[in-house]
Amino acid sequence: MSSAGMESGARRWKPTPLLTGTLALHAGAAAAVAAQPAWWPWAAGCVIASHVPLAAAGLWPRSDLLGPNWTTLPPGAGNRIALTIDDGPDPEVTPRVLDLLDRYDARATFFCIGDAVRRYPELVVEIVARGHAVENHSQRHRHNFSLQGPRALRREIEAAQNTLTEISGVRPLFFRAPAGLRNPFLEPVLCALGLQLASWTRRGFDTRNRDAEDVARRLVTGLAARDILLLHDGNASRNPQGRPIVLDVLPMVLRAAQDAQLRWTTLRAALDSQPSSAHATLTPDPQIAGTRAEASPQPDGTQ
Structure with missing residues (x-):
């Protein structure tokens, strides 16, 4: 089957609250550094810290924090x-x-x-x-x-x-x-x-x-x-x-x-x-x- 055929069943991706919050934090950190460059250590620390829950969610097979996940039947x-x-x-x-x-x-x-x-x-x-x-x-x-x-x-x-x-x-x-x-x-x-x-x-x-x-x-x-x-x-x-x-x-x-x-x-x-x-x-x-x-x-x- 061609790549186009595979994509014909595509679903719409909707970020989870965890991902939405992480993206918002990244945007906020970038804005803060743009407004006040001296804040970059704090901004960088916040960005790095935000990756911890993402990594934890990825290491937890039954988690649905990164997207829908069948852990039981419907x-x-x-x-x-x-x-x-x-x-x-x-x-x-x-x-x-x-x-x-x-x-x-x-x-x-x-x-x-x-x-x-x-x-x-x-x-x-x-x-x-x-x-x-x-x-x-x-x-x-x-x-x-x-x-x-x-x-x-x-x-x-x-x-x-x-x-x-x-x-x-x-x-x-x-x-x-x-x-x-x-x-x-x-x-x-x-x-x-x-x-x-x-x-x-x-x-x-x-x-x-x-x-x-x-x-x-x-x-x-x-x-x-x-x-x-x-x-x-x-x-x-x-x-x-x-x-x-x-x-x-x-x-x-x-x-x-x-x-x-x-x-x-x-x-x-x-x-x-x-x-x-x-x-x-x-x-x-x-x-x-x-x-x-x-x-x-x-x-x-x-x-």
């Missing part, structure tokens, strides 16, 4: 919950994760890395064919992602959009930043590309924790309707026997949801459950609604 999701699976596809782990999801008739959202999708395109095709959603997790998953400026962010995210759309046949609607870290430049880029930032309600730290029961406990303790859970098929940690722990964690999580009578859904299906007015706020372009319908083989994307 109210229209009812008793549904979402399982999100990051950093794949992985040729060893992803097929086995798909089999487990099939066993419980559960739908998941896979946040895929563009470079991995290029290496294993057949896995992404399989993910979509089995009724799951594929969303944008950047092209290269660089550790310095949150340190980049707007042009670099756009190149990285748009490259993944092109990769995922070409191979899966469905244009992503959601973006998740690598490690959940970001900066104030990210939200305007996402708006221009018609993407919505999504983080999570709870995660098990399964890329570092090698104890499957502990990871599962973190995910299911307090499990409630509209939760968004995070696991990994790529970069998954392994138990002492070398088995990816996600393969042991996932059945425990799926059983817990079943026992709680919670239903699995994808993020894009949850977006479809929103009232039309909320729908328009996130995805004003009819083309996006068309891709959602194309991506969901079941009417509501749930089990």
Whole structure:
């Protein structure tokens, strides 16, 4: 898809109060120095201090201080919950994760890395064919992602959009930043590309924790309707026997949801459950609604 095609679903960017206040402080500091040059140390100190809350917001994955951020499903999701699976596809782990999801008739959202999708395109095709959603997790998953400026962010995210759309046949609607870290430049880029930032309600730290029961406990303790859970098929940690722990964690999580009578859904299906007015706020372009319908083989994307 061309760059113009990607931008056809653009949202209008609206600065948050934190950003508006920071910009006002910068303008005030500049005006003060222009009026009284001797005040520059105080003005510079204020500007530097204003960057502290911006940095803190970017280091807090579940924060909405820099822009809209899905940390739970919207109210229209009812008793549904979402399982999100990051950093794949992985040729060893992803097929086995798909089999487990099939066993419980559960739908998941896979946040895929563009470079991995290029290496294993057949896995992404399989993910979509089995009724799951594929969303944008950047092209290269660089550790310095949150340190980049707007042009670099756009190149990285748009490259993944092109990769995922070409191979899966469905244009992503959601973006998740690598490690959940970001900066104030990210939200305007996402708006221009018609993407919505999504983080999570709870995660098990399964890329570092090698104890499957502990990871599962973190995910299911307090499990409630509209939760968004995070696991990994790529970069998954392994138990002492070398088995990816996600393969042991996932059945425990799926059983817990079943026992709680919670239903699995994808993020894009949850977006479809929103009232039309909320729908328009996130995805004003009819083309996006068309891709959602194309991506969901079941009417509501749930089990």
